[in-house]
Amino acid sequence: MKKRLAVLLLIVCSLSVYAQEPTNNQQDDDLFAELDDLTIESDNEVIATFKSTRLLIGQSTERVKQRQLHFRISHVFGKIKGIDNFFGLDQINNMHISLEYGLTDFIQLGIARSNKPDKTYSNSIKISALRQRDGASPFPFALSYFGSLDIKTREYFPEARNKNFSGRLEYVNQLLISRKFNKDLSLQVSPTFVYRNLTETENDPNAIFSIAMGGRYLISRSISLNAEYYYTLPTFDTHDGSKNTLAVGMDIETGGHVFQLYFTNAFALHPGKFAINQSGDFFNRDINFGFSILREFSFSKKSK
């Protein structure tokens, strides 16, 4: 009998606990906590490390996503010397057009053409191997591979040089490693290897190693300050430290477009030319103004 009473008491107790109405706030929290458990988790990928697939003139770890097409026009003008050449704007050093398409979210294919100096066509691939993640299973950085096969199509003299097709080829390989440290600051390091089948003179090296460093800092929601520097390793006699490429500028993003404005000592806008220690002397005022305009188009099935 005593046992029975005890059981009954226990039940009544538990019942009364059950019946006790939690406060409204508690109820909210409980329900929302339950919902949180129910919600399908996101992959917690860190987004918007950079505003564009280019840091300024070099590649960033950002990619063109699946079924998206990026159309980009970039210019770099002549040396900023004074009003007589309208601060370089009278003269265009390089006119670069590129189309990049996202085959999947992780593989991007591109074609590009640079007019000067070699009428170069570039065929590129960018593979996003690892993405930075936060949340429950974080990963500290993003890693991509960028590779490009460049074909120089300008007329050469003498005739023999002109007919040498393999001599027209160069290869660009880059590992892009970036980390978004906070919502404003992102940095990137990119070991770069350029191989040219045929060089202008015998003293020019075929194989050139560089390490690119760069980053961005957001100064408003739509504007970031960017800089990048291509340090070329002094593995050849003609190496000149002052001819490494430096670019300083900004991203301005306006919804569907990203504008990039920069000052650089580079004359060309494809890595086969700017990553090989052949730019102007930045500190001797061999500085050019350049910009690029990026427009994104979508071929997503969702589009109407």
Next chain:
Amino acid sequence: MNKSLTLLLVLLTVAVTQAQEKLITRTGVITFSSETSMENIEATSSQAASIFDTSKNVIAFNVLLKSFKFEKALMEEHFNEKYVHSDKYPAAKFKGTIDQDIDLNTAQVYNDVTISGSMILHGVTSPKTVKAVIEVMEDKSVKVTSDFKITLATYKVEIPSLVKDKISADIDVNLEANYK
């Protein structure tokens, strides 16, 4: 002794039935759209989680902002990075009370249901009342649909002047959830 055991059993059954009165879904579909003369923007998430507690007439939603898919990848990125700051405020939430009793045992359509409660978006909690349609199906599953508007300013979602013509100040939201 036997009596108390029976009592316990009864109580347990009651507890179990009560648990069943909580209908859930993990795949509610929420679409929002902004229409201006310059540009129409639409995004959809099919990962809205919801609990419909029929014993208390309470319904709650939770959707991760990163689960919304846009036509343009850049838009999706801007939405998360610049407008709703989904790193800081990952989810939009709603909890409300239904103004009438829903009988889950009879197939029936409740056409004019009012749900009043509050919505949390971008770190701002604001009272929200919406109209909804609740359908109880033959197989006892329940479908809830609702169309409503939200005003971005209410939730302190700022639109830069540069794109003011492209993004509407009021966003149309369409919601559909099928509960089991």
